[in-house]
Amino acid sequence: MEEFRDALAARAINSVLMTSDAEEVGLSRFDLGPHANELGIRRVVRGAWTTTTEANPETWHLIRAIALMRRQVGEIGAHGHTALLVHGLPVVRAGLDRVHLYSPRASATRRRADYSVWAGSHPLEQVMRHDLLTTAESTVGVAAAIVWSGVTGNPSTALVAADAALRRRLVTEADLAVAAKALPRGVRGVSAVRAAVAQADSRRESPGESLTALVCQQLGFALRPQVEIGPYRVDFLIEGTNVIVEFDGALKYDDRAALVREKRREDDLRARGYVVVRLMWDDLRQPAVVAEKLRRALMVAA
Known part of the structure; x- marks a missing residue:
C-alpha cells in the first residue's frame, strides 16, 4: 500500500482528499481505513481524509472545515471563528468541536451534529492566509468573520481577532464598525460583541x-x-x-x-x-x- 502514498499526497488539496480521489489512483474505499497508517492518511469526516496525521486543535478544526466544505453542494464558505483560521487570525475562547460554515444561498441556518451552515447575505471570497493552505479556500470576509466569531465563540474571541487584523492591516476600524452594526437583532450576545469590537486596538501585539x-x-x-x-x-x-x-x-x-x-x-x-x-x-x-x-x-x- 505504501506505493500509493505519494499519489494520494499529490491528490490532496490543502491536505484533504476525498474517497473519490483515492479511487482515481486505484484504491477502493474499503482499502483506506484498514491501511490508513501505510497510506499516511487519517480520517476526517465520512468520505474525507487528510495527509496531515498530526495537527494542533486549531489546525485540525480547519482541516475538518475544508473536508466539510468539499462535501457540500453549492456555494459554501467558512464562517465565524472557523473563518478566522482561514484568514490566519488567532482563535481564543471558542469551542473547536463545532465547525461553522456559511451559504449565501441558504434560506435558514442548518445545524448538524458537529457543524452548522449559517444563512445570510455576506459575499464569499477566496483566501489563503493560514500556513496549512496552499490553495485558496472560500470564506466570509475578515470583518464579518471577526464580528460573527463573537457569536460562534465569545465576545473576547472577536476582540482578539480584531486587534490582530487591525495590526496586520487586514481590516479598518470603519470596516469593523459596519460589520458589527450589521449583526441582526436577536443574535445571541450582539450588544456584548459590538462593545468588544469597539475596543479593538492595533497596538496590542498578542x-x-x-x-x-x-x-x-x-x-x-x-x-x-x-x-x-x-x-x-x-x-x-x-x-x-x-x-x-x-x-x-x-x-x-x-x-x-x-x-x-x-x-x-x-x-x-x-x-x-x-x-x-x-x-x-x-x-x-x-x-x-x-x-x-x-x-x-x-x-x-x-
Whole structure:
C-alpha cells in the first residue's frame, strides 16, 4: 500500500482528499481505513481524509472545515471563528468541536451534529492566509468573520481577532464598525460583541495582551498600550499611574542569559520609580486575582 502514498499526497488539496480521489489512483474505499497508517492518511469526516496525521486543535478544526466544505453542494464558505483560521487570525475562547460554515444561498441556518451552515447575505471570497493552505479556500470576509466569531465563540474571541487584523492591516476600524452594526437583532450576545469590537486596538501585539486589556477594562482599570520608558517599551501602563502591566504567556525565557536580561530590565524600571505587575494565562482566567494584584501595585506606587 505504501506505493500509493505519494499519489494520494499529490491528490490532496490543502491536505484533504476525498474517497473519490483515492479511487482515481486505484484504491477502493474499503482499502483506506484498514491501511490508513501505510497510506499516511487519517480520517476526517465520512468520505474525507487528510495527509496531515498530526495537527494542533486549531489546525485540525480547519482541516475538518475544508473536508466539510468539499462535501457540500453549492456555494459554501467558512464562517465565524472557523473563518478566522482561514484568514490566519488567532482563535481564543471558542469551542473547536463545532465547525461553522456559511451559504449565501441558504434560506435558514442548518445545524448538524458537529457543524452548522449559517444563512445570510455576506459575499464569499477566496483566501489563503493560514500556513496549512496552499490553495485558496472560500470564506466570509475578515470583518464579518471577526464580528460573527463573537457569536460562534465569545465576545473576547472577536476582540482578539480584531486587534490582530487591525495590526496586520487586514481590516479598518470603519470596516469593523459596519460589520458589527450589521449583526441582526436577536443574535445571541450582539450588544456584548459590538462593545468588544469597539475596543479593538492595533497596538496590542498578542492575544494575551488583548485579553489583559479586556480583563483590566472590565475591572475598571484603563490601560495605555506599548508605552516607551527610557530604552524600554512596556506592554501597558495604568493610566495616570506608575504601574506597569506586562503579559507573560509562560515565561518566555528559554535560557539563563534571557532571564538575566529581563531581570535587569525590570530592576531598571523599578529604579525609575515604576511598579511592575506580571500577568499570565492563569491570572486572566481569574479576574479577582488580577484585581488584587493591580490594587496592591497601586498601593505601592502611591
